[in-house]
Amino acid sequence: MSFLLWVEALLLFLAAVLTGLGASGVASTVVLGSVPELWIRVIFGIFSAGFLAGSSLCLALWAGRIERHRPLRLPGPRGLVLITPQTVTQLAQTLLAQELEETPFRIRLRSRRDGLFIRVFLRLPEEARIPELAEHLQELLTAEVSQRTGLKVHEVEVVVHGTSRRV
Amino acid sequence: MPRDEQEFEEAGRINIARDVISTIAALAASETPGVFAPDGLPFPRGPAARRHVDTELLGGRVRLSLRIAVEYGRVVPRVAQELQEKVKTEVERMTALPVEAVDVEVVRIVFPKEAR
Numbered sequence: 335m336s337f338l339l340w341v342e343a344l345l346l347f348l349a350a351v352l353t354g355l356g357a358s359g360v361a362s363t364v365v366l367g368s369v370p371e372l373w374i375r376v377i378f379g380i381f382s383a384g385f386l387a388g389s390s391l392c393l394a395l396w397a398g399r400i401e402r403h404r405p406l407r408l409p410g411p412r413g414l415v416l417i418t419p420q421t422v423t424q425l426a427q428t429l430l431a432q433e434l435e436e437t438p439f440r441i442r443l444r445s446r447r448d449g450l451f452i453r454v455f456l457r458l459p460e461e462a463r464i465p466e467l468a469e470h471l472q473e474l475l476t477a478e479v480s481q482r483t484g485l486k487v488h489e490v491e492v493v494v495h496g497t498s499r500r501v
Numbered sequence: 502m503p504r505d506e507q508e509f510e511e512a513g514r515i516n517i518a519r520d521v522i523s524t525i526a527a528l529a530a531s532e533t534p535g536v537f538a539p540d541g542l543p544f545p546r547g548p549a550a551r552r553h554v555d556t557e558l559l560g561g562r563v564r565l566s567l568r569i570a571v572e573y574g575r576v577v578p579r580v581a582q583e584l585q586e587k588v589k590t591e592v593e594r595m596t597a598l599p600v601e602a603v604d605v606e607v608v609r610i611v612f613p614k615e616a617r
Contacts, residue, residue, distance in 0.1 A: 412589055413602035418609070421609050425573075483578065484576070
Protein backbone atom coordinates (compact mmCIF):
# COMPACT_ATOMS: atom_id res chain seq x y z
CA MET A 335 0.00 0.00 0.00
CA SER A 336 2.82 2.40 0.84
CA PHE A 337 4.40 1.65 -2.58
CA LEU A 338 1.15 2.69 -4.27
CA LEU A 339 1.10 5.88 -2.24
CA TRP A 340 4.62 6.72 -3.39
CA VAL A 341 3.73 6.02 -7.04
CA GLU A 342 0.61 8.16 -6.70
CA ALA A 343 2.55 11.00 -5.10
CA LEU A 344 5.23 10.84 -7.81
CA LEU A 345 2.71 10.84 -10.66
CA LEU A 346 0.77 13.73 -9.21
CA PHE A 347 4.01 15.66 -8.56
CA LEU A 348 5.21 15.16 -12.16
CA ALA A 349 1.85 16.15 -13.57
CA ALA A 350 1.76 19.20 -11.31
CA VAL A 351 5.31 20.29 -12.33
CA LEU A 352 4.54 19.89 -16.03
CA THR A 353 1.26 21.75 -15.66
CA GLY A 354 2.98 24.47 -13.67
CA LEU A 355 5.61 24.87 -16.37
CA GLY A 356 2.90 25.10 -18.99
CA ALA A 357 0.91 27.64 -16.97
CA SER A 358 3.91 29.86 -16.21
CA GLY A 359 4.77 30.14 -19.87
CA VAL A 360 8.31 28.76 -19.34
CA ALA A 361 7.47 25.61 -21.23
CA SER A 362 6.03 27.42 -24.22
CA THR A 363 8.82 29.98 -24.63
CA VAL A 364 11.97 28.16 -23.47
CA VAL A 365 11.28 24.47 -23.83
CA LEU A 366 8.39 24.13 -26.20
CA GLY A 367 9.30 27.03 -28.46
CA SER A 368 11.30 24.86 -30.83
CA VAL A 369 9.43 21.59 -30.24
CA PRO A 370 7.19 20.23 -33.01
CA GLU A 371 3.45 20.18 -32.44
CA LEU A 372 3.35 16.37 -32.18
CA TRP A 373 5.71 16.47 -29.19
CA ILE A 374 3.58 19.10 -27.48
CA ARG A 375 0.60 16.79 -27.86
CA VAL A 376 2.63 13.94 -26.39
CA ILE A 377 3.61 16.13 -23.41
CA PHE A 378 -0.01 17.08 -22.79
CA GLY A 379 -0.90 13.39 -23.08
CA ILE A 380 1.63 12.68 -20.31
CA PHE A 381 0.05 15.42 -18.13
CA SER A 382 -3.33 13.86 -18.63
CA ALA A 383 -2.11 10.29 -18.00
CA GLY A 384 -0.30 11.42 -14.83
CA PHE A 385 -3.37 13.09 -13.39
CA LEU A 386 -5.62 10.19 -14.41
CA ALA A 387 -3.31 7.58 -12.90
CA GLY A 388 -2.87 9.61 -9.72
CA SER A 389 -6.56 10.17 -9.25
CA SER A 390 -7.36 6.51 -10.01
CA LEU A 391 -4.88 5.38 -7.37
CA CYS A 392 -6.37 7.88 -4.97
CA LEU A 393 -9.86 6.47 -5.57
CA ALA A 394 -8.62 2.90 -5.17
CA LEU A 395 -6.96 3.79 -1.85
CA TRP A 396 -10.10 5.48 -0.58
CA ALA A 397 -12.23 2.53 -1.67
CA GLY A 398 -9.87 0.22 0.24
CA ARG A 399 -10.07 2.46 3.30
CA ILE A 400 -13.87 2.48 3.23
CA GLU A 401 -13.88 -1.30 2.87
CA ARG A 402 -11.55 -1.66 5.87
CA HIS A 403 -13.83 0.48 8.05
CA ARG A 404 -17.05 -1.26 7.05
CA PRO A 405 -18.61 -3.04 10.05
CA LEU A 406 -18.98 -6.80 10.05
CA ARG A 407 -22.58 -7.99 10.17
CA LEU A 408 -24.06 -10.68 12.36
CA PRO A 409 -27.76 -11.14 11.62
CA GLY A 410 -29.88 -12.07 14.62
CA PRO A 411 -33.56 -12.62 15.45
CA ARG A 412 -34.01 -9.08 16.86
CA GLY A 413 -31.97 -7.20 14.28
CA LEU A 414 -28.42 -6.83 13.06
CA VAL A 415 -25.33 -6.80 15.25
CA LEU A 416 -22.61 -4.78 13.56
CA ILE A 417 -19.05 -4.97 14.83
CA THR A 418 -16.55 -2.43 13.53
CA PRO A 419 -13.06 -3.60 12.53
CA GLN A 420 -11.72 -1.15 15.13
CA THR A 421 -13.44 -3.17 17.87
CA VAL A 422 -11.89 -6.42 16.66
CA THR A 423 -8.46 -4.80 16.31
CA GLN A 424 -8.68 -3.44 19.88
CA LEU A 425 -9.60 -6.87 21.16
CA ALA A 426 -6.77 -8.60 19.28
CA GLN A 427 -4.29 -5.94 20.43
CA THR A 428 -5.25 -6.43 24.06
CA LEU A 429 -4.93 -10.20 23.78
CA LEU A 430 -1.53 -9.91 22.14
CA ALA A 431 -0.31 -7.27 24.59
CA GLN A 432 -1.11 -9.63 27.46
CA GLU A 433 0.69 -12.45 25.71
CA LEU A 434 3.74 -10.67 24.31
CA GLU A 435 4.16 -8.18 27.18
CA GLU A 436 6.87 -5.73 26.05
CA THR A 437 7.46 -7.15 22.57
CA PRO A 438 6.47 -4.57 19.96
CA PHE A 439 3.84 -5.65 17.46
CA ARG A 440 1.15 -4.28 15.19
CA ILE A 441 -1.99 -5.75 13.71
CA ARG A 442 -3.58 -5.41 10.32
CA LEU A 443 -7.11 -6.62 9.88
CA ARG A 444 -8.89 -7.47 6.68
CA SER A 445 -12.56 -8.17 6.89
CA ARG A 446 -14.74 -9.99 4.45
CA ARG A 447 -18.44 -10.45 4.69
CA ASP A 448 -18.05 -13.94 6.15
CA GLY A 449 -15.07 -13.41 8.43
CA LEU A 450 -11.68 -12.02 9.28
CA PHE A 451 -8.09 -12.22 8.16
CA ILE A 452 -5.62 -11.06 10.81
CA ARG A 453 -1.99 -10.26 10.15
CA VAL A 454 0.37 -9.75 13.07
CA PHE A 455 3.75 -8.07 12.58
CA LEU A 456 6.17 -8.54 15.46
CA ARG A 457 9.74 -8.69 16.61
CA LEU A 458 10.75 -12.07 17.93
CA PRO A 459 10.89 -11.96 21.73
CA GLU A 460 14.11 -13.03 23.41
CA GLU A 461 14.61 -16.83 23.45
CA ALA A 462 11.34 -17.45 21.60
CA ARG A 463 11.09 -19.96 18.77
CA ILE A 464 9.19 -18.81 15.72
CA PRO A 465 7.13 -21.97 14.95
CA GLU A 466 5.89 -22.40 18.52
CA LEU A 467 5.21 -18.71 19.02
CA ALA A 468 3.40 -18.35 15.69
CA GLU A 469 1.26 -21.40 16.33
CA HIS A 470 0.41 -20.22 19.84
CA LEU A 471 -0.60 -16.74 18.63
CA GLN A 472 -2.64 -18.19 15.78
CA GLU A 473 -4.53 -20.48 18.16
CA LEU A 474 -5.04 -17.70 20.70
CA LEU A 475 -6.37 -15.16 18.23
CA THR A 476 -8.53 -17.62 16.31
CA ALA A 477 -10.15 -18.97 19.48
CA GLU A 478 -10.52 -15.77 21.48
CA VAL A 479 -11.59 -13.42 18.68
CA SER A 480 -14.13 -15.96 17.37
CA GLN A 481 -15.48 -16.64 20.84
CA ARG A 482 -15.74 -12.99 21.92
CA THR A 483 -17.06 -11.52 18.67
CA GLY A 484 -18.94 -14.40 17.09
CA LEU A 485 -17.05 -13.72 13.86
CA LYS A 486 -15.21 -16.41 11.95
CA VAL A 487 -11.43 -15.98 11.83
CA HIS A 488 -10.29 -17.44 8.53
CA GLU A 489 -6.59 -16.83 8.85
CA VAL A 490 -4.01 -15.47 11.27
CA GLU A 491 -0.73 -14.66 9.59
CA VAL A 492 2.28 -13.99 11.79
CA VAL A 493 5.07 -11.93 10.21
CA VAL A 494 8.31 -11.84 12.19
CA HIS A 495 10.34 -8.89 10.97
CA GLY A 496 13.19 -8.81 13.44
CA THR A 497 14.32 -9.81 16.88
CA SER A 498 14.15 -7.86 20.11
CA ARG A 499 17.18 -8.73 22.19
CA ARG A 500 18.63 -6.90 25.12
CA VAL A 501 22.23 -5.81 24.48
CA MET B 502 -42.42 8.69 4.29
CA PRO B 503 -41.08 8.49 7.85
CA ARG B 504 -42.83 10.70 10.40
CA ASP B 505 -41.60 12.24 13.60
CA GLU B 506 -44.38 10.80 15.65
CA GLN B 507 -46.84 7.94 15.74
CA GLU B 508 -50.56 8.56 16.30
CA PHE B 509 -53.27 6.40 17.81
CA GLU B 510 -56.86 7.37 17.05
CA GLU B 511 -59.18 5.02 18.91
CA ALA B 512 -60.62 7.07 21.80
CA GLY B 513 -58.64 10.21 21.03
CA ARG B 514 -55.29 11.09 19.63
CA ILE B 515 -52.04 10.01 21.23
CA ASN B 516 -48.80 11.14 19.64
CA ILE B 517 -45.50 9.52 20.49
CA ALA B 518 -42.48 11.45 19.31
CA ARG B 519 -39.43 9.64 17.99
CA ASP B 520 -37.33 11.31 20.66
CA VAL B 521 -39.42 9.61 23.34
CA ILE B 522 -38.74 6.22 21.78
CA SER B 523 -35.01 7.05 21.55
CA THR B 524 -34.97 8.01 25.22
CA ILE B 525 -36.65 4.76 26.24
CA ALA B 526 -34.12 2.79 24.19
CA ALA B 527 -31.25 4.75 25.76
CA LEU B 528 -32.58 4.05 29.22
CA ALA B 529 -32.70 0.34 28.42
CA ALA B 530 -29.13 0.54 27.10
CA SER B 531 -27.92 2.25 30.26
CA GLU B 532 -29.35 -0.62 32.31
CA THR B 533 -27.79 -3.39 30.23
CA PRO B 534 -24.62 -4.82 31.79
CA GLY B 535 -21.48 -4.31 29.68
CA VAL B 536 -22.98 -1.57 27.49
CA PHE B 537 -21.25 1.81 27.33
CA ALA B 538 -21.51 4.90 25.15
CA PRO B 539 -19.12 5.05 22.17
CA ASP B 540 -16.91 7.50 24.07
CA GLY B 541 -16.27 4.91 26.78
CA LEU B 542 -18.45 6.56 29.41
CA PRO B 543 -21.58 4.97 30.89
CA PHE B 544 -24.48 5.10 28.43
CA PRO B 545 -26.20 8.45 29.07
CA ARG B 546 -29.86 8.78 29.96
CA GLY B 547 -32.11 11.50 28.61
CA PRO B 548 -31.56 13.82 25.67
CA ALA B 549 -27.76 13.31 25.62
CA ALA B 550 -28.29 9.70 24.57
CA ARG B 551 -30.19 10.57 21.41
CA ARG B 552 -27.03 11.01 19.37
CA HIS B 553 -26.28 7.31 19.92
CA VAL B 554 -29.81 6.16 19.06
CA ASP B 555 -31.62 6.48 15.72
CA THR B 556 -35.32 5.79 15.59
CA GLU B 557 -37.31 5.19 12.44
CA LEU B 558 -41.08 4.99 12.34
CA LEU B 559 -42.43 3.26 9.27
CA GLY B 560 -46.09 2.34 8.97
CA GLY B 561 -46.58 2.16 12.72
CA ARG B 562 -43.54 -0.05 13.24
CA VAL B 563 -40.36 1.01 14.96
CA ARG B 564 -36.82 0.35 13.82
CA LEU B 565 -33.99 1.35 16.12
CA SER B 566 -30.24 1.63 15.62
CA LEU B 567 -27.88 2.01 18.57
CA ARG B 568 -24.16 2.71 18.60
CA ILE B 569 -22.44 1.30 21.64
CA ALA B 570 -19.13 0.26 23.16
CA VAL B 571 -18.78 -3.06 24.98
CA GLU B 572 -16.81 -3.70 28.15
CA TYR B 573 -13.63 -5.73 27.69
CA GLY B 574 -13.98 -9.38 28.63
CA ARG B 575 -17.60 -9.72 27.60
CA VAL B 576 -18.84 -11.68 24.61
CA VAL B 577 -19.84 -8.97 22.15
CA PRO B 578 -22.76 -10.70 20.36
CA ARG B 579 -24.22 -11.83 23.69
CA VAL B 580 -24.18 -8.26 25.07
CA ALA B 581 -25.66 -6.96 21.82
CA GLN B 582 -28.43 -9.58 21.81
CA GLU B 583 -29.25 -8.85 25.45
CA LEU B 584 -29.47 -5.15 24.56
CA GLN B 585 -31.72 -5.86 21.56
CA GLU B 586 -34.04 -7.92 23.73
CA LYS B 587 -34.18 -5.30 26.49
CA VAL B 588 -34.76 -2.39 24.09
CA LYS B 589 -37.49 -4.24 22.23
CA THR B 590 -39.25 -5.24 25.44
CA GLU B 591 -39.07 -1.78 26.98
CA VAL B 592 -40.15 0.13 23.86
CA GLU B 593 -43.06 -2.22 23.20
CA ARG B 594 -44.11 -2.18 26.87
CA MET B 595 -44.04 1.61 27.18
CA THR B 596 -45.35 2.66 23.77
CA ALA B 597 -47.39 -0.34 22.57
CA LEU B 598 -45.70 0.09 19.19
CA PRO B 599 -44.32 -3.04 17.55
CA VAL B 600 -40.53 -3.03 17.24
CA GLU B 601 -39.47 -4.46 13.93
CA ALA B 602 -35.71 -4.53 14.58
CA VAL B 603 -33.05 -3.22 16.91
CA ASP B 604 -29.74 -2.91 15.08
CA VAL B 605 -26.69 -2.59 17.31
CA GLU B 606 -23.36 -1.30 16.08
CA VAL B 607 -20.42 -2.04 18.37
CA VAL B 608 -17.83 0.62 17.64
CA ARG B 609 -15.20 -0.16 20.27
CA ILE B 610 -14.16 -1.98 23.40
CA VAL B 611 -14.06 -0.21 26.77
CA PHE B 612 -11.41 -1.18 29.28
CA PRO B 613 -12.16 -1.17 33.02
CA LYS B 614 -9.86 1.79 33.74
CA GLU B 615 -11.76 3.91 31.16
CA ALA B 616 -15.21 3.09 32.47
CA ARG B 617 -15.80 5.61 35.24
